[in-house]
Amino acid sequence: MAAAPETIARVAAPPHQGLWSKAFHKFCRDRAGLVGLWVVVLYAIVALGVWLGLWASDWAEVTGPKWGPVSAEHWFGTNLIGQDIFARALYSTRTAFELGLVVAVLSTFVGAVLGAFAGFFSGGWIDELVLWFMGVIDSIPFYLLVAAIAFSLGDSPYAMYIAMIATFWVGTSRLVRGEVIKLKELEFVEAAHAIGLSEVAIIFRHILPNTFHILLVQATITFVAAIKSEVILSFLGIGIQDGMSWGLMIAESTIEVLAGFFNNFIAASLLMFGLVMAFNMFSDALQDALDPRSVR
Amino acid sequence: MELLQYTLRKLIAGIPLIFGVTFISFLLMVYFGPDKTYDLLGKNPTEQQIAEIRSELGYDQPFVARYFNYVTELATLNFGRSESTGEKVSDLLARTIPVSLALVTPGFVLGNLFGVLLALFAASRRGSWVDKTIMGCSAVGMSISFLIAIIAFQLVFSSSYGLGWFPVRGWNIHSPLDYLRYVTVPTLATVFVALGYNTRFYRAVIVEELSRDHVRTAKAFGVSPAKILSVHVLKNCAIPIITRVVFSIPFIVISGSLLLETYFGIPGVGKVAFDAITTGNQPVLKAVVGLTAVLFVLAQILTDILYRVADPRVSLN
Numbered sequence: 001m002a003a004a005p006e007t008i009a010r011v012a013a014p015p016h017q018g019l020w021s022k023a024f025h026k027f028c029r030d031r032a033g034l035v036g037l038w039v040v041v042l043y044a045i046v047a048l049g050v051w052l053g054l055w056a057s058d059w060a061e062v063t064g065p066k067w068g069p070v071s072a073e074h075w076f077g078t079n080l081i082g083q084d085i086f087a088r089a090l091y092s093t094r095t096a097f098e099l100g101l102v103v104a105v106l107s108t109f110v111g112a113v114l115g116a117f118a119g120f121f122s123g124g125w126i127d128e129l130v131l132w133f134m135g136v137i138d139s140i141p142f143y144l145l146v147a148a149i150a151f152s153l154g155d156s157p158y159a160m161y162i163a164m165i166a167t168f169w170v171g172t173s174r175l176v177r178g179e180v181i182k183l184k185e186l187e188f189v190e191a192a193h194a195i196g197l198s199e200v201a202i203i204f205r206h207i208l209p210n211t212f213h214i215l216l217v218q219a220t221i222t223f224v225a226a227i228k229s230e231v232i233l234s235f236l237g238i239g240i241q242d243g244m245s246w247g248l249m250i251a252e253s254t255i256e257v258l259a260g261f262f263n264n265f266i267a268a269s270l271l272m273f274g275l276v277m278a279f280n281m282f283s284d285a286l287q288d289a290l291d292p293r294s295v296r
Numbered sequence: 297m298e299l300l301q302y303t304l305r306k307l308i309a310g311i312p313l314i315f316g317v318t319f320i321s322f323l324l325m326v327y328f329g330p331d332k333t334y335d336l337l338g339k340n341p342t343e344q345q346i347a348e349i350r351s352e353l354g355y356d357q358p359f360v361a362r363y364f365n366y367v368t369e370l371a372t373l374n375f376g377r378s379e380s381t382g383e384k385v386s387d388l389l390a391r392t393i394p395v396s397l398a399l400v401t402p403g404f405v406l407g408n409l410f411g412v413l414l415a416l417f418a419a420s421r422r423g424s425w426v427d428k429t430i431m432g433c434s435a436v437g438m439s440i441s442f443l444i445a446i447i448a449f450q451l452v453f454s455s456s457y458g459l460g461w462f463p464v465r466g467w468n469i470h471s472p473l474d475y476l477r478y479v480t481v482p483t484l485a486t487v488f489v490a491l492g493y494n495t496r497f498y499r500a501v502i503v504e505e506l507s508r509d510h511v512r513t514a515k516a517f518g519v520s521p522a523k524i525l526s527v528h529v530l531k532n533c534a535i536p537i538i539t540r541v542v543f544s545i546p547f548i549v550i551s552g553s554l555l556l557e558t559y560f561g562i563p564g565v566g567k568v569a570f571d572a573i574t575t576g577n578q579p580v581l582k583a584v585v586g587l588t589a590v591l592f593v594l595a596q597i598l599t600d601i602l603y604r605v606a607d608p609r610v611s612l613n
Binding site for chain 2: 132133135136138139140141142143144145147148149150151152154228231232235236237238247250253254257258260262265269272273276277280281284
């Protein structure tokens with residue numbers, strides 16, 4: 001009879017399994033999510049290599065003929081002025097990661113802090129102000145907001161970054177606000193009040209860490225949104241100003257495709273599609289794993 | 297009467313939002329916008345000439361007065377003349393907005409319609425290979441940039457390298473048949489891009505509704521699956537669907553007309569906005585940005601009122 005409780009213990013889930021370890025186990029069983037993660041890691045290694053100068057450092061140099069064909073030397077051929085398309089596409093990976101990381105980290109941070117304050121003081125003037133600001137940002141169409149910011153900054157290379165951060169924090173902020181309104185009614189917040197912690201300390205030390213699962217998912221969503229928006233903004237001429245990006249390559253290729261030269265278009269589109277698709281798969285799996293409601 | 301009160305209250309509640317969007321667009325494009333003084337002056341201007349131009353541009357007025365002028369311009373639709381062509385901005389907009397509406401409306405409507413249909417189809421066969429295929433395609437569609445879709449569809453359907461069925465670019469319309477010829481490829485690209493996001497969103501909404509008790513009850517009473525979907529599910533999903541449609545207007549209509557018109561060379565308001573962005577044409581830019589933001593706020597208020605009409609449970613407070 002002694003064996004019975006042991007068997008039950010082995011079959012049932014281990015006791016005190018937290019959100020994160022449960023999420024980790026669940027994520028490890030999600031095949032699409034794992035594939036997505038590995039592809040993203042691969043892209044990150046490519047970007048890191050570019051950053052360290054290991055490859056694609058000659059992306060701006062003319063190394064071949066105009067519109068050279070695909071060859072062992074030029075894996076994707078050469079562009080209008082004879083630059084190696086493969087090197088340019090690799091270099092663009094670095095641009096994409098720089099943009100994605102900066103925008104994702106900063107807009108998630110802004111969204112978390114403003115959302116937490118709005119939620120904690122919900123119904124008060126801080127909440128009203130943040131809600132008003134979110135409504136205003138949501139009402140100005142994104143591409144026009146970027147154009148307006150670029151206009152006021154006089155074509156600064158930071159216009160796109162500022163506009164993306166100014167727009168993307170709103171989604172995160174709304175979710176964090178909703179979560180904080182629920183969290184602040186719980187006992188641990190009451191306990192923190194009781195031992196005399198200041199409200200700011202409660203928000204930063206006790207409430208924000210408990211929204212981290214939302215922030216992580218939102219950061220991955222923002223990363224993808226930044227990369228996708230860059231392509232369109234660069235095509236419109238208000239995106240990346242110096243350097244090289246998939247958006248600039250596609251903008252360059254709009255002239256070439258009608259002349260029957262597709263390498264630039266295909267290289268940039270495929271690389272971008274791969275990263276965005278992988279990131280979407282990773283993000284979906286993460287969301288599933290971290291959602292306390294979903295049971296599989 | 298109650299509805300009228302509700303409408304009035306919503307309109308008053310929208311005032312801070314209208315103030316916000318006009319204030320931000322004023323700050324960005326008028327107050328911190330580039331100084332136009334020296335663009336309008338000849339070489340070696342005298343101090344008096346500079347002062348004259350500055351007062352003509354309103355630069356010498358206090359902040360509040362300049363903001364008030366901007367709001368007056370928006371309210372009276374009097375934005376002055378375009379810096380590049382000298383045409384009145386209001387005339388320019390009146391000429392180009394109908395073109396843009398004609399261009400993006402089919403894609404917008406079809407994208408949402410097919411999105412709901414596919415979502416119903418997938419949700420009603422949840423977990424089956426049909427569902428998985430539809431959701432897989434939607435994930436792929438979400439990962440493809442609008443610009444890439446536009447270029448690819450143009451290549452396949454319009455260029456001499458593809459099928460060559462439709463004109464490559466332009467907007468030269470004299471008959472309904474011309475309209476179809478020019479609008480098809482942009483519409484296909486819009487529907488393709490919109491479907492990925494829409495299907496996913498609508499499926500999530502419908503799946504949630506399908507798991508409700510009233511649907512189970514209807515099933516137990518032997519109501520046919522088609523009737524459950526069309527009557528018991530779709531009607532209850534109306535609110536999230538209407539919200540989605542209204543909130544996607546700025547994305548599909550603005551980014552759609554910006555990209556499609558720039559790429560296909562169509563003389564709509566998106567092309568006008570693009571030209572204004574690239575040349576820094578302030579009167580046009582501030583008209584487009586200010587007007588779309590204000591119109592969008594009004595559209596949101598209208599949605600709230602529509603909710604009230606569609607669902608009497610929505611609280612009047």
